[in-house]
Amino acid sequence: MGFVQTIKNIWKIEDLRQRLLxxxxxxxxxxxxxxxxxxxxxxxxxxxLQSNASTGLLSLLDMFSGGAFxxxxxxxxxxxxxxxxxxxxxxxxxxxxxxQKMQREGESGRTKINQYTRYLTVGILILQxxxxxxxxxxxxxxxxxxxxxxxxxxxxxxxxxxVLWLGERITDKGIGNGISFIILIGIIARLPHALxxxxxxxxxxxxxxxxxxxxxxxxxxxxxxAILLVQGIRKVPVQYAKRIVGNKQYGGVRxxxxxxxxxxxxxxxxxxxxIMFIPLTIAKFSAGEGGGFWTQxxxxxSFWYNFxxxxxxxxxxxxxxxxxxxxxxMAEDLKRNNGFIPGVKPGKKTAExxxxxxxxxxxxxxxxxxxxxxxxxxxxxxxINSQFAQFFGGTSLLILVGVVLDTLQQIESHLLMRHxxxxxxxxxxxxxxxxxxxxx
Numbered sequence: 463m464g465f466v467q468t469i470k471n472i473w474k475i476e477d478l479r480q481r482l483l484x485x486x487x488x489x490x491x492x493x494x495x496x497x498x499x500x501x502x503x504x505x506x507x508x509x510x511l512q513s514n515a516s517t518g519l520l521s522l523l524d525m526f527s528g529g530a531f532x533x534x535x536x537x538x539x540x541x542x543x544x545x546x547x548x549x550x551x552x553x554x555x556x557x558x559x560x561x562q563k564m565q566r567e568g569e570s571g572r573t574k575i576n577q578y579t580r581y582l583t584v585g586i587l588i589l590q591x592x593x594x595x596x597x598x599x600x601x602x603x604x605x606x607x608x609x610x611x612x613x614x615x616x617x618x619x620x621x622x623x624x625v626l627w628l629g630e631r632i633t634d635k636g637i638g639n640g641i642s643f644i645i646l647i648g649i650i651a652r653l654p655h656a657l658x659x660x661x662x663x664x665x666x667x668x669x670x671x672x673x674x675x676x677x678x679x680x681x682x683x684x685x686x687x688a689i690l691l692v693q694g695i696r697k698v699p700v701q702y703a704k705r706i707v708g709n710k711q712y713g714g715v716r717x718x719x720x721x722x723x724x725x726x727x728x729x730x731x732x733x734x735x736x737i738m739f740i741p742l743t744i745a746k747f748s749a750g751e752g753g754g755f756w757t758q759x760x761x762x763x764s765f766w767y768n769f770x771x772x773x774x775x776x777x778x779x780x781x782x783x784x785x786x787x788x789x790x791x792m793a794e795d796l797k798r799n800n801g802f803i804p805g806v807k808p809g810k811k812t813a814e815x816x817x818x819x820x821x822x823x824x825x826x827x828x829x830x831x832x833x834x835x836x837x838x839x840x841x842x843x844x845x846i847n848s849q850f851a852q853f854f855g856g857t858s859l860l861i862l863v864g865v866v867l868d869t870l871q872q873i874e875s876h877l878l879m880r881h882x883x884x885x886x887x888x889x890x891x892x893x894x895x896x897x898x899x900x901x902x
Contacts, residue, residue: 485636496530507602528648536621547582591615638869646865656849694723703800723827730778772832779828789816
């Protein structure tokens with residue numbers, strides 16, 4: 463009854479109700495566009511594409527686009543080119559002084575970076591459009607470069623930019639981070655297809671329904687573990703010195719610095735997947751010559767693929783945590799605000815203390831992240847359908863968990879602001895992840 467009452471409270475708040483309806487409307491537009499096939503393509507000629515998109519890397523791309531990739535839809539390239547451009551701009555902000563300066567300029571700097579990100583997105587789309595049409599759509603192409611491929615590339619680029627616009631409108635007028643929400647909808651849209659495929663596989667097998675129930679229970683357990691990974695923090699106590707100004711006392715309170723166990727979010731998985739494309743390319747050329755080690759790297763369930771993948775994730779977790787969490791800056795901020803960690807000297811000693819804690823909590827966090835990333839391979843080895851196996855870990859599960867928590871946190875803040883009970887009446891409140899989609 464508490465959940466039903468919470469839904470009624472959500473509907474009572476006019477602003478929240480309006481935001482939810484706007485979000486649902488934009489999501490409906492996005493899902494409708496996912497089924498609008500590029501002009502001139504016969505949907506029956508896409509059998510090969512849909513078959514290839516059910517396994518391997520293409521299945522991940524198809525999941526993020528909500529099936530638009532396999533449908534050769536106008537939204538086939540989805541929001542991922544923008545994500546790639548955001549990651550590049552984030553790395554430039556770390557390595558290039560000019561972009562670092564823009565990041566420190568506040569709102570005007572962010573506006574410039576966002577504009578450059580859009581320009582880079584268009585550039586990526588211009589390259590990805592023909593690559594998708596020739597590589598994925600292939601024999602279903604009804605014309606030549608000038609009379610069909612070039613116009614279709616423009617349509618694909620326009621479709622992706624329209625999806626980006628929808629995401630920004632959801633952020634402004636709806637609920638949650640719009641870009642993240644678009645990816646979430648794409649992932650959830652593939653879940654019914656994956657469940658049906660797994661049901662069809664098990665229905666005629668002895669004890670098939672029991673196996674399906676066990677798989678669903680395992681999926682719930684993995685999701686709970688992913689929530690723990692996303693939410694896990696180490697609290698570092700901080701004491702602020704007392705200051706008396708006039709008749710008022712400032713400071714003297716005890717707070718804490720929340721250091722995330724997985725400060726890098728899913729960025730290490732994304733980086734590791736990008737690096738794994740290199741041996742996969744070599745493997746394709748060497749596969750016809752007896753294969754061996756390189757041939758094993760073409761198999762997403764092989765030992766060497768997952769071992770190297772997990773090792774890269776652990777390494778990139780340390781790397782990305784090191785460049786995003788700055789203990790020296792945190793120590794300086796504490797000193798400037800008359801704060802200190804009990805038993806630790808301010809300044810250099812505080813920075814070293816925070817760095818030591820981050821090093822200790824990053825190890826279990828990185829190992830746990832690597833395990834979550836390779837769980838789909840274990841699910842595949844257990845005979846689970848490849849489409850359904852994608853939901854047992856990896857980027858898709860962590861994005862799904864993070865975005866859902868973030869959206870629920872925003873809804874709960876609206877409820878609490880108007881003195882309604884949130885989703886949790888007592889105990890810990892829902893805590894969403896921090897950062898934009900670029901933080902993925």
